[in-house]
Amino acid sequence: MRNFWITVSHTAVRRITSKSFIISTAVMAFLVMAFFIIPALLQTTASDEGTTVFIADTSEWDGAAAARFHELQEMETEIAGSAEEAERRAEEANGAALIITGDTEELQGELLVEGDEAMLVEQTGDILDRVQASLYAERVLELDETEAGPLFGGVEVSQSLIAGAEERPQAFSGSYWMVYGLVFIIYLIVVSFGSMIATEVAAEKSSRVMELIVSSVSPVTQMFGKLAGIGIAGLVNLAAIAAAAAAGAWLSGEETITFILDEVLDYSLLGYALLFIVLGYVLYGGLAAMTGALVSRAEEANQAMQPIIFLAMIAFFISIVALNAPELPVFRILSYVPFFTPQLLFLRIGMETVPAWEIALIIVILIASAILVNLAAARVYKGGVLMYGKFSFRQSIGRAIAVSKKES
Incomplete structure (x- = not known):
């Protein structure tokens, strides 16, 4: 057990303190912060430089x-005494002048601006519509505020499910985007950290460091230590981004914090996301470690990882399609x-109602599969780290199992 924790700490510290890890984490953290800050800055700048409208009636x-x-x-807005005054003050303040004309039945407005202000024109027109309606109701129809209320109150439309339909979040709601984002994160972690494991093992093997490590640490202990160590580095990466x-x-x-907490985040989904990230990492990570042990050079690791990456990509693309119809059999x-x-069940949980028994059953199947895959991967890994030569997936696995039996 001591060797296991030594391997874990050595792998995690080396990975976390590496330049590539620090730079990539810093870049991702910067981009995430920019994603939140830049729109707020633009909105603040726009509001600070908002156009003042001088009104002449x-x-x-x-x-x-x-x-x-x-x-x-x-x-x-500011009220001016005449059209000339409104235009003069607008020119001095780099604002806009609104000249209201027309009779009691139909108001008209002319907006004098320095450039293209399509949004301001639309906003001004909406307000003038309300001005026309409220003044006409009050002074021509002689309706008080209570009587005129139904004219401006608007109609609220609610929705209910058709009998027999299952409730699920609306497309493009907060849950939709949260599920979309987390499905992508699960895929990214599985691929990037799986490749990291394979490259790490292959690099040690190609430099002959593996032969020294195997002499003092069991290959199986080493494999699971590397899985845990790189997993810890992954959690550090996620924590930095969060x-x-x-x-x-x-x-x-x-406002942004309130919107995220109230409209976007679903804490139960975050719990499921973390669970599926861990289980998906363990499942794919075992295969990645096995693949890294089968190659003789670090340059071959990415090529050997392609089938695993394609498998993860297929899962991701299926999930993207399923986002729009998760209820399909x-x-x-x-x-x-x-x-x-990891991706499809998480998507179904986020986008529709999945029975608790079905969630539990699929998770048990996933856990059992991860254990079996890692046991098989450990057996291949044990023989693979001692093998050198040209890589062939099927032949290398057979040779690795044979070597593993001899070592046993």
Whole structure:
């Protein structure tokens, strides 16, 4: 057991302190922070440089339209005495001038601006519509605020499920994007850290360091120690990215934090995501360690990893398709396949109602498969680390098992 923890600590520390790990983690953390901060900065800049609208009312409402516009305003506004004054003040303040004309039945507005202000024009038109309706109801129809309320209250539309339909989150809701993001993260971790394991083992083997390690540490102990060590490095990587996301959300303002906590995050889904990240890593990581032990040079590791990477890619692309129809029987069946389970079952849990017994059954199948795969991988690894020569997947596995039996 002591050798196991020595291997774990040595692998984790070496990986975490490596330049490539530090740089890649820092870059990802920076990009995550920028994802949160840049939109907030742009919004702040836009609000700081918001256009002030100077209003001149020359309509038959005798200034009441300008006053009501100012009451309903969703922008910086000031009332001017005449059209000329409004235009002059707008020019001095780099703002806009709104000239309200028309009669009591139909208001018209002319917005004088320095450039293209399509959004401001649309916003101004919406407010003028409300000004027209409220003044007409109040002064022509002589309706008080209570009586005129139904004219402006809007109609609320709710939705209910058709009888027999199963409830699931709406497409493009917070859950949708959270599931999409976490499915991608599961795929990225499986591929990147699986490749890292294979490269690590192959590099030690090609430098002949493996022969010295095997003489003092059991190959099986070494394999699981490397899996655990690189897994710890992966958790450090995830923690750094999560900290960057939290810092970015905090710096971008309270509204962003509130939106993420209330609309995006589902804490039960986060728990499932962590579980499937760990189980998916163990499943694919065992295969990656076995593959790294079968090659003689580090340059061959990526080529040898291609079948495993393709398997993970297939699971990812199936999951992307399933996002729009997770209830289809084909995706339910495929979620029982251990190599597809981490992404597909997680997707189904996030996007539809999956019975608790089915979740438990599929997770048990995944755990049992991960154990069996790692036991088989350990046997191949034991013989593979002592083999050198040209790589052939099928032949190398057979030779590695034979060598493993002799060593036993």
